[in-house]
Amino acid sequence: MSLGITAVGRPWPGAGRLLRIELRRSAMLWLLPLAAALFYYQAYRRALALPPLWSLRAMTLQNDALLDFAMPVAGGAAWVGARESRRHLADLVAGTARSRWARQLAAWAAVTCWALAGYLACTGVVYAITARQATWGGPLWWPVAVDAAGVSVISAAGFAAGALLPSRFTAPLAAVAAFFALGFSIEAAHGSSSYWLIAPGTAVGPSAGVATFYGFLPDLSIAQVMFLTGLAGAVLGGLGLPVRAAGRRLRAAAVALTVAGLATAGTAVGLVGTARFDSHGMTVIPALHDAASGAPVPYTPVCTAGPVPVCLHPAYAADLPAVSGALRGVLSQVAGLPGAPSRVAQAAPLYTLNPPNGVSVRTTSASGGTALLLLPVPPPGQTVNGATVTPAEFAAQAAANIAPGIVAGVIGGRGRLSPAQAVVTAALLMDGRAGLATPEYSIGGSGQGVTGRPPTGVTGQPPAGVAAAFRRFAALPAAARHAWLAAHLAALRAGRVSLAQLP
């Protein structure tokens, strides 16, 4: 009796007690080890294989973690949703103080609480490890919010499926449907204004490594949270619509919840339709956009010592030794020469969307004596054509991106290359390991040049003596080449040096 009085007189304590009972008995608790194992097997290992960049790991986790939790949460929620029917309790509990809708909300809340607790614990582990490894930046919370909303809506959908279609087959069907819907929506998202971007597995932009030089734009995340929250509200409200689900007042609340949820979800979908891709690699939704959030993030670069310092963003500090090592050969040969950079600095990438789903990356043009370095994508740890990119390969690719430009700035490769200029360019790049090819490949008759283009003057049949001149010049010690360049660079740039005059 006292329980009933308390429940009627003080609804929240009664509801809290109901939730506590549901939490103690929720089947989701027993499915958490499965979710955690899936998370460890896939999301955890994939995220930690990536460099410790907050943006990279957070956005990778947003997709993978939700996929890992989708099946256990949807299946577990459907299992709980079908409980009253499975245990033939519908008539027995019909006369209790709480309406059916209130009981269902309590059961759903318990499932969702456990699922969220599991998700946050798993994500917390990855974030804690990243916090220890990262050299710059801080955790991104919007991807976590999107996934939390995603877990809630998957739980709501699974629960509704179990409640409305109580069968032993409902739980596996709901689990597979959740997995399929997530996977399908990610695959279907093309372009910058696809409505499928509303799917929670879609990260903020096509390149997961964004939001390092510029602040994280939460526009898409806000729309996703709106959509997922609205959808969850609509699904849960829908459970309270039948006449036998609750009394008149509660049903009115269910109607309001359903309408509000549908309106919120519909608004979010409409907003995503107006999205566009910005030059920082992120998705802008004009109605949700705060110009201040995408501003450049000030930072102090980490640099190497030496005649031509190499400077990287502090987030990439771990890559500095490898990248500077890959550039050392070229820089040591041209340091101090006219046209050579006084500093190599990492530049912020500028993204351009190539429909339907391609992205091209470039950087701003060099200014002053600084050569701008664009670090390649993918970073170490990611895989291309079945092979994982190593730090050494990453550094070599970074050097290959910038070294031809540095050498061309010294030798004068903007216009037509004379045979001597082509030979010197190839030798400098070869010695700097920036490279690009064997001497025969570069200078011979293959048609490929040191910069990836046929160098003018040495295409087709190379002039007689090119190969011999190359072997001669490439055999010189780096210091001797530097000394010769310092003495003859003006003549070489003017095209007045013949192959025979090369040392």
Place this chain on the structure above:
Amino acid sequence: MTAGLARFAPAAARPARPPWPGLRLIRLHAVSRRLPAALAAIAGCAVGLRFALLWPWDSYGALQLPLLFEALAAAVIGVTAGSPLGDPERATGRWLPFLRLGGAVALTAIAAVALAAAGTGANLAGGTLDVVRNLAGLAGLSLLCAAVLGGGLAWTGPLGYLMPGAYALYTDWHGPALTTPWLWPGRPPHDAGAALCAGLVLAAGLAAVTARGARDPAGE
């Protein structure tokens, strides 16, 4: 009237013996295990797979899609292992293990044929052999889970395995590849080790369900 009392009744009062008692037993067992619904669900899996194969998936989708439907069909097979009668059924006679075995084997075979037929003429990754191997192993997992957790939760095995299996397929493209034969979906269709592992799991599942049945309390 129970069977024991009927034995002492006059011959004229005994109920007429059905013409095909074996078939009746099989039919009743099938109905109690929700086999008609399971057949409908498996048919739904095959139809779903067929329609899904019409979609122009990218490499990941095309490779992983069949596994999704195989896992669902296997989960359905495991769910049918659950008995609504519980312990009382275990005392009914010596045919129960054979009925359990027959039901599981028949459903697995039907699911394999249905999914293979759904992929006929379409770009089914791995082909028929892949479908049969994957389904066999997943069905074994499902039956093992039915024996340990109960028929209602048998789906946790194959659907839990789905994610590592899909990840193993993913690593075929994005190395380092996971080459253990226990992750048979990631192995080529003709891989003997993977087929052996899947077969072992199916045999273990069939043995467990045949001998013990699903771990189900009465009344669910």
